[in-house]
Amino acid sequence: MPIQLLRNPIILCFTCLLAITACQSPESNTSTTTKTDTLTEEQKHLPENALRGLTVAEGLVVTPFAEEPMLQNPTNMDVDDRGRVWITEAYNYRPAINGNPTNALGDRIVILEDTNGDGQADTSKVFYQGPELNAPLGIAVLGNRVIISQSPYIWSFYDSDGDDKADRKEILFQGIGGEQHDHGAHAVTFGPDGKLYFNFGNEARTLKDAKGKVILDGKQYRQGLTLRCNPDGSQVEVLAENFRNPYEVAVDSYGALWQSDNDDDGNKGTRINAIFPHGKYGYTDEMTGAGWQSNRTNMEDSIPLRHWHLNDPGVVPNLLQTGAGSPTGMVVYEGNLFPERFHGQLIHCDAGPNVVRSYQVQAAGAGYTANTENILKGDKDPWFRPADICVAPDGSLMVADWYDPGVGGHAAGDQVRGRVYRVAPKGHPYKTERYNYKQLNSAMQALESPNLATRYLAYTALLQMGDSATAALQQHWKQTGAGPRMRARAFWILLDKDTKNEVSLLREAATDDNSNIRSMAIRAAVTKKSIGLDTILPALVNDRSAEVRREAALALYHYKGADGPSLWTTLANAHDGIDRWYLEALGIGAEGQWGPFFSQWLTTNQQPLATAAGRDIIWRARTDKAIPLLAQLAADNNTPLQNRLRYFRAFDFLEGRAKYPALLKLLEQQQGNSLEGNRLVLQALDIPSVRSSPVAMKALDQVLDSLRGTAAFIEMTGRYKVKHRNSELLQMAVQKSKEPLGRDAASCLLQQDGTPSIKSVINGKDTAASLALLRSLAGVGNTASLDILQNVVTSKQYDSTLRKAAAGMIGWSWSGEERVLTLLKAGKVPKQYIPLVVQSVGGAWRGSVKEEAASYLPEGSQKDGTTAPPAFAELKALKGDIAAGHTVFTSKCGLCHKAGTEGFDFGPALSEIGSKLPKEELYRAITQPSAGISFGYEGWELKLKDGSSLSGILSSKTETDLEIKFPGGSKQQLKTSSVKTMTQLKKSMMTDNLYQQMSLQDMANLLDYLGSLKKH
Structure with a gap:
């Protein structure tokens, strides 16, 4: 899909498309409508039946606002201060891949308006259409300026004469990934501090200004980023990194940030994140850039957790992991029209499982917990694909639905449908108050709006007004009865407006009774380039609230004050040894200053190993001064080895060679008494240190003895080039020829000058051994x-x-x-x-x-063998058998896909594919696998310098190493230096003729089985 929505295609090495669900009579609720199953498939997708497929939360109703042909394929949305809905469309999404027709005039930005007050749009205007507009993924309406995100550009369109037509277009940013890439630039959001917030996915790589000057080089950061800048695009800051594909930043009135992120498809790891400034979020290895599937010490016990390196020091925890999905737009609901349980909470679209959810967030120490409640769910219509949500000026919720059978992967099954729904309590017609932004009282009222476009106009107007506006803002700031969020909005304007009193204003906020306000004071001081930070931090490092102390720790990032070490030590001494959020805030604050901070902390902790908090800080530290203590923790035989894995892993995050003598000493101390401990030490050492140390080589031999016949034996033998183990590799190549181990052993043997021994077996008299070895060689x-x-x-x-x-x-x-x-x-x-x-x-x-x-x-x-695939209607007419379909899956699909615990990890996992795709889209994925390929599952051809070539999926790539994955789940590690060329394949790695290998009944059975794989 164009997009954003997409972010999670899950299908057999191929992916899906998007969709939208239509409308019906106002004030309707699915609990009272006719059952969807009384309709034909064609009837279900008609706009007049749209509401029959939707379920809405208690206390709310869903009504149609707009439907095709007024709009089509909406990817993103904004609602202006007049209550008009602005839509970015993506008719021209990825035609070169999915083969769909295109509109030579280009995609559109449309304005939908209800002019007669009946709650449904009756006019649709084209704000802009142009051939350069190709599946834009973001829109922000800021007065007469409309910011459009479409990789590789972020544009500013201007309507200078107010005729709802764009008069001119300017580049705000460029160079953001490839054109039309789903993992590129996403929507811009206006923050309460007057800044612009946005993000982009892990295909973006660079950011350039309007003149083409490089602002950010992708080599500086890992993967997807969260960013902030001034409205004119200046002072770009990277706020967080190492995401896969975040969709949209949501900013609350206190300046706290939230966003969603999607996993590699099918791994049930999509997530919601609270964004810590300068935080790292673990999509790839922080130090090496290796993918999450690569082996590492202390790996998490399940793939959804492993996906984000959550056991690694330096990774900020996830607020929630929401399972399989395609997360899209998100807002913070700061209105009061909805029931109270939604006030101040996150509301989020997930197009994959057809749902709009509320995440009811509560503070938990320095972090958060959250409960989930569905607001709108496509229970009976899997084509409902909520792409974005916005809060309208009256506090109701607008939902853009790109109605489609699938979700992403560069495919689109329906180009002409598109819908917008309104969700509100029953009995609340859609009305929008008009404000006079030149009049003080009206502008102040507008500042209270739950709608961002309205608040932007109020912010801008009040900032430009004179002393009377300053007085009014100060009155709101000082009156607790105004409500903390309104006070916060007034505070941010005053901070920019009344610069002479900004330090005193910060001090007032820092001593406020509300912990959110105190946290905001710290964020504001940092945003203002640390103005006044040194005057408020000394008190706040002792704050009673862990949330406030967290912000104080984060504010110490590159803090230049001489009191930095003592402030950090005070904060560190308040760590309880349990709160991971707090620990990571301490780590971020100490970045670049670990030496003096850690030294100061040690002076107040004479026995740092005695407490869980002390052990935590040593584990998180990034300084050579922590090495002796870390080694003691790793060597403590009184602690079960499983509980010490984290300390062995922590050595990987200490740069420089100072750690190697300590690790070698640890080997000497263990004297072979702990083979697993020796293995962990060897993995933390570099290869030259191992090969130059007799103690390490002896330990290596002992470890290899314990690993005979395993994949780990092959990996370690190859890593350290232990040629005297070639005979054992040869034995594995013969004995394990029907398993990936046999191929891997043969490959390792060839790399270690083992060709003569291979030829001796093939030329020998043992025919069975010769045949087995040939089989292993064939896979190399x-x-x-x-x-x-x-x-x-x-x-x-x-x-x-x-x-x-x-x-x-x-x-x-x-x-x-x-x-x-x-x-x-x-x-x-x-x-x-x-x-x-x-x-x-x-x-x-x-x-x-x-x-x-x-x-x-x-x-x-x-x-x-060229035959056309059967028509879907033929398959639909057959009665499928789920059990028989399971058998077909095992024989035809299991080599490349996992379903639950069965199958192999090559293409996207299919464990919950039935929750995401209807049968017609599953059919399309099987018969047209190249029509939509999940990002990250593209095939690559690697030509090596030795003249050979490989094809597979890149599961990990760093500057020095890469890992390629093959059908059957096997992997091969290569040095980047051994690769001559890398070429991305245009077609899916899945065979184009899979359908030819099945009877009609087999395919019907398979579709029924895949459709049964749903989240329970």
């Missing part, structure tokens, strides 16, 4: 392995049994497929083995390879 696919297989096929010195086996396996790898074509073209394949060599590429996903190879078969033996 490098030049050395293919040379051996080719020699067996073409050399008469081998008997026919081996030659036939080698011929039937030589094309089992990507490089093997190419070797097959080379040999056939050159006429080097003996005639009797041509059918077997051609058969070896029968599983190739590249149809061109199979077709070209088949052309060398004898006359009359070629097969024409």
